[in-house]
Amino acid sequence: MPNKKMVLVFSFFIMAAGAALSFFLPEKNHYHIPFHLFIFAAVMLSFVLAAKDVMIIMLLACGVVWGMGFGGILAKTSQLMAETGVIIAVIAMLVLYDADFKTEKNSLDSVISYKKKEMEALEEELKKLSKENHDILEEIKNKKKIFVS
Amino acid sequence: MKKMFVMFLKVVVIVFTVAAFYSVLKLDKSWWLAVLFAFNFPIAASYFVFGAGASAVFLAAAMAAGIIVIMKSLAAHTGLLPVLFEMAGFVIVFIMIKKAADINHYFIFSVKDEMMSMEGGYTANLVEKENLINAVKSNRAKLEKYRMLGEVYEGLDSHNTFSSKIRYVLRNVISIFHQERTISLLIARDGRFIKVEADKDDDILSGEKDQEGLDLRGFDEWVMKNRKSILISDMHKEVRFKGEEGEKNRSVICVPVVVAGETAGVLRVSSEKPGVFDREDLRFLDLIAEITAKVISGETANAQ
Numbered sequence: 001m002p003n004k005k006m007v008l009v010f011s012f013f014i015m016a017a018g019a020a021l022s023f024f025l026p027e028k029n030h031y032h033i034p035f036h037l038f039i040f041a042a043v044m045l046s047f048v049l050a051a052k053d054v055m056i057i058m059l060l061a062c063g064v065v066w067g068m069g070f071g072g073i074l075a076k077t078s079q080l081m082a083e084t085g086v087i088i089a090v091i092a093m094l095v096l097y098d099a100d101f102k103t104e105k106n107s108l109d110s111v112i113s114y115k116k117k118e119m120e121a122l123e124e125e126l127k128k129l130s131k132e133n134h135d136i137l138e139e140i141k142n143k144k145k146i147f148v149s
Numbered sequence: 150m151k152k153m154f155v156m157f158l159k160v161v162v163i164v165f166t167v168a169a170f171y172s173v174l175k176l177d178k179s180w181w182l183a184v185l186f187a188f189n190f191p192i193a194a195s196y197f198v199f200g201a202g203a204s205a206v207f208l209a210a211a212m213a214a215g216i217i218v219i220m221k222s223l224a225a226h227t228g229l230l231p232v233l234f235e236m237a238g239f240v241i242v243f244i245m246i247k248k249a250a251d252i253n254h255y256f257i258f259s260v261k262d263e264m265m266s267m268e269g270g271y272t273a274n275l276v277e278k279e280n281l282i283n284a285v286k287s288n289r290a291k292l293e294k295y296r297m298l299g300e301v302y303e304g305l306d307s308h309n310t311f312s313s314k315i316r317y318v319l320r321n322v323i324s325i326f327h328q329e330r331t332i333s334l335l336i337a338r339d340g341r342f343i344k345v346e347a348d349k350d351d352d353i354l355s356g357e358k359d360q361e362g363l364d365l366r367g368f369d370e371w372v373m374k375n376r377k378s379i380l381i382s383d384m385h386k387e388v389r390f391k392g393e394e395g396e397k398n399r400s401v402i403c404v405p406v407v408v409a410g411e412t413a414g415v416l417r418v419s420s421e422k423p424g425v426f427d428r429e430d431l432r433f434l435d436l437i438a439e440i441t442a443k444v445i446s447g448e449t450a451n452a453q
Binding site: 029030031032033036039040043044046047076079082083086089090093094096097100101104105108109111112115116118119122123125126129130132133136137139140143144146147148 | 179180182183184186187189190193194196197228231234235238241242245246249250253256257260261263264267268270271274275277278281282284285288289291292295296298299302436439440
């Protein structure tokens with residue numbers, strides 16, 4: 001992805017903003033809306049990072065919000081648990097999709113590289129045959145010259 | 150295994166959505182947003198296990214759940230903003246996943262396109278290879294004929310007399326052409342003709358006769374007069390030159406023998422089979438005519 005760096009920066013910004021807003025905004029009025037922002041970061045990160053890295057980063061980020069839960073800043077921990085489960089489930093789906101895509105990509109890449117090798121071998125063979133044909137035609141031309149001179 | 154897993158996921162997605170819908174209706178307001186947030190899972194999962202269309206249906210289901218929560222919020226006099234934010238989140242997640250899937254699909258399609266174009270190129274190269282193999286084969290055969298002709302040409306020095314040289318050339322070149330064919334050389338000299346002939350049975354016949362006494366054909370005269378080569382694929386179908394009754398020869402090639410700008414004779418190869426000769430045979434006979442012309446020219450020089 002060409003704007004990988006930008007996606008990474010934006011994802012981390014969303015996570016930081018989500019964590020900060022979870023800390024500052026009252027849970028009573030805004031529920032866990034800032035925490036829900038994490039799902040955008042998770043989807044974006046899954047585009048640019050390996051599955052394992054996304055999972056670690058998201059668990060760490062969720063851990064920060066969970067810390068607020070344990071610290072008494074967030075009271076609705078049951079909901080937080082369910083929401084964390086949803087985020088992890090979405091990441092798992094993205095990971096599966098990515099793995100499936102990579103498998104297909106790898107198989108296509110290997111077919112392409114095999115075909116390229118096959119093509120190169122054939123082109124090499126064609127070159128040899130062309131040279132042989134050219135040499136024979138040259139020899140014929142020389143022989144003809146002898147007869148007509 | 151993969152199919153089973155996908156099937157399992159499909160069931161999970163459907164059951165999860167139904168359960169989430171039920172929860173929206175049944176659970177108290179502290180759970181509404183958490184349950185609404187859970188709809189992100191079927192939206193994402195359905196995109197991968199069912200496809201974009203199905204994912205849009207799950208998005209619609211999530212929106213319907215959102216509307217139910219709005220109505221319940223209105224009834225409970227709670228803020229709508231978090232619900233609206235959650236609903237906007239569904240759309241954003243859907244768009245992001247669609248974008249990622251589109252990029253991947255585009256990549257797969259472009260690779261498949263590349264593969265197809267490579268296959269086309271490979272097939273074209275295979276055809277070219279086949280053509281080249283045939284060309285090499287036919288050119289090798291051609292070269293072999295030219296080598297044999299070269300040997301005949303070099304062997305001329307070992308013969309002293311004109312007659313022996315001509316007999317040597319004709320006897321050997323007919324074997325290059327093919328055994329079942331006949332080669333004739335008609336040399337014009339002072340209004341008289343010498344005919345030298347070679348075929349698979351008798352290697353040589355020679356004689357000196359006048360024009361009427363010889364088997365001089367219409368096409369021989371035409372070649373002598375016009376100083377041009379001629380190829381007749383089938384005498385039985387030939388309209389330019391009338392064949393004789395019971396004509397045995399079907400295929401004929403005939404070339405002029407030119408010495409010092411004058412037509413000294415004609416060289417003719419015939420076969421009893423139709424369509425035996427091609428342009429290449431005609432070109433080859435032209436070269437034999439060149440060699441013959443050199444022999445005649447040498448004889449003329451000696452006589453002078």
